[in-house]
Amino acid sequence: MTIDAGPRLGRLTEDQLRRALDRFGLGALRSATPASGGHSGQNLVLSTDTGDHLLRGNPAYPWQLPTERYFADLLARRAALPAPVPYRIDPGTDVFGWSYAILPRLPGEPLPDSDVRGGLNDSGQREVAGELGRVLARAHTVTGPRPGRWRPEADDVLPFTLAGELDWPSRQPGAGPAITWRERVIRRCLGTLHGATRFGPATTPGDLAWAGRILDAAGPALDAPFTPTVVLEDFKPGNVHITGTAGRWSVSGLFDLTDAYFGDAEADLPRMLCSYLDADPALARVYLGSYVAARPARPGALARFPAYLLADRALVWSFLQRHHLRYWPETWTFTDWAGRYLDLAHPVVAELFPS
Template identity: 25%
Template sequence: MPPDHSAPPGDRSLFPSFDGPAGFDRIRADLPAFLPAIRVVCERHGLSSGGLSAFAHGTNVVVSNDAGQIIKLFPPFLRHQFEAERLSLGRFHGTVPVATPELLWQGELEGWPYLVISRLPGRTLEEAWPAMSGAERAEALARIGEIMRAAHALPTAGLESIDLGWDAFLERQIAGCESRHRRMGLPERLASQIPAYLESARALLPTSVVPVLLTGEYTPQNLLVTRADGRWRVTGMIDFADACLGAPEYDLLGPCLFLAAGSADLQRAILGAYGYPPADLGSALRRKLMALALLHRYSHLRFQLRLEGWESQVSSLSELEQTIWPL
């Protein structure tokens, strides 16, 4: 494990001020604001400070240099994300059938933990998706299923600090589900159905599980593709700040919503590659996944569900379930 470093005494001027998480989000991609801290990290570890560029999207400060390295700064209120990424990077690298970043250095400045990791080649699946053929999309979903299956087989000893505590987590999510989706703008006719719908699915929800290592991020923004022999292929996986231990089905939600929603072929591609036999691809699985999609800690169907016009086309959560998973 790379060594830990502490900020030198008296060093108190490396980071900009901001007003809470919303204020941080507004300046997160402002490279000049974070250059003093980035330069200290570069000097500390002998990194190149040339070609520095901040990533526009994400939750933390993420900056690349011209030497193929990524510097990721975590504000103190997101230290749990630093811990999740630090631990999971070491567990994933070299153990799953896809490239993942190598953890090069870790440390802390003025209470801000940071990581230095290797940069992977490729474009995000989000960028490439519109240009991919139907066959390439099905191949990508199958590949994601294979990667996920390997990840869920990894040992979890030593990762207890990122365990969701699944059963208690599930109960908290159920209690706050309706109010969350009202805040996220789910149409009222659907939001009002949430309590009864979850009750209908309660017996199907995974409980007392043997937890597996989840990324929560098998989404097109965090999967990388490269083009070879005229075809796009999934070759990399990045961003593990939301990694945790929990029920394996939880990881299926990202690709099923962002990429496979409404397509029986794509849903079967990922679920089959993950390990579900054809006989299990039915109404019980569909309802379980829809309930978990509502209960996800970052659930925001208006953003995550890539189905044109779905909000005006479905009248019930049962109908939405069948629309997303036409198994």
């Protein structure tokens, strides 16, 4: 019997799946189903007599699975968060032709990326928004030795270099000296936008100039010292599971940690915040308010926030342009699209962040 696991994983045989499970002693296969949600198509749900597991295969880069395991272990161990552990990796290619990992299928269901409200009633929406803020604050209690990326070849957090950040996500170490946090935020944002110009006319020279002015204005605030924490970067509705009933909603899963690094915790706030701004700014206030209640913002947060929001929106914009996805008027450029988020976010952050 063969299973169509989607264009990325291809057609897999029952024998292959059994061999993968046997490698980790995970029991007899009962069923295999492509996981719902996500853009990568890397996941297959395996039900066995020991429970439900997730096969994650055909990694985009050699470092992807080791990085996810590193941060899953760190978040589970040091913040008691529901990350997928144990995260078992088979680096060999003899079973499928590519390396793979098998990890627990976390309980609950993801919130839809297209609607962070997820069909919940008003009280449920507010409860989940508050819980997401608290969970992110817990993740940010995990500190690192320096700003930078964990690299499996060194088993260490190495400082950011300009070449390495501009080459992301190929994740070559990059030659040259370490760069400051300010330079990393500004140069990576502008480099991402410059790269997006290859995908169509919606990213213009005017967009780069507009973003550059906002980033430069935030520059002095970006120089303020901080304790490096885990930054998930892709903390969004589709990458968490929630479970519960009325009055008892909680986050039951935190996953897809490919992009995590160590940096300023504030850089992690815009991704989920923008999902809530699209859905309901009042929920954005609940989300950010619960985060700040658990982890008060540092002085200068209000001045830094536009830079962090633009840096996040540049990454999302580049992805959407590359895949020819859009949900806004055809005439909009990056300035129109990202400027809307800046406008919506301003009253929320101005209330909660110190200047």
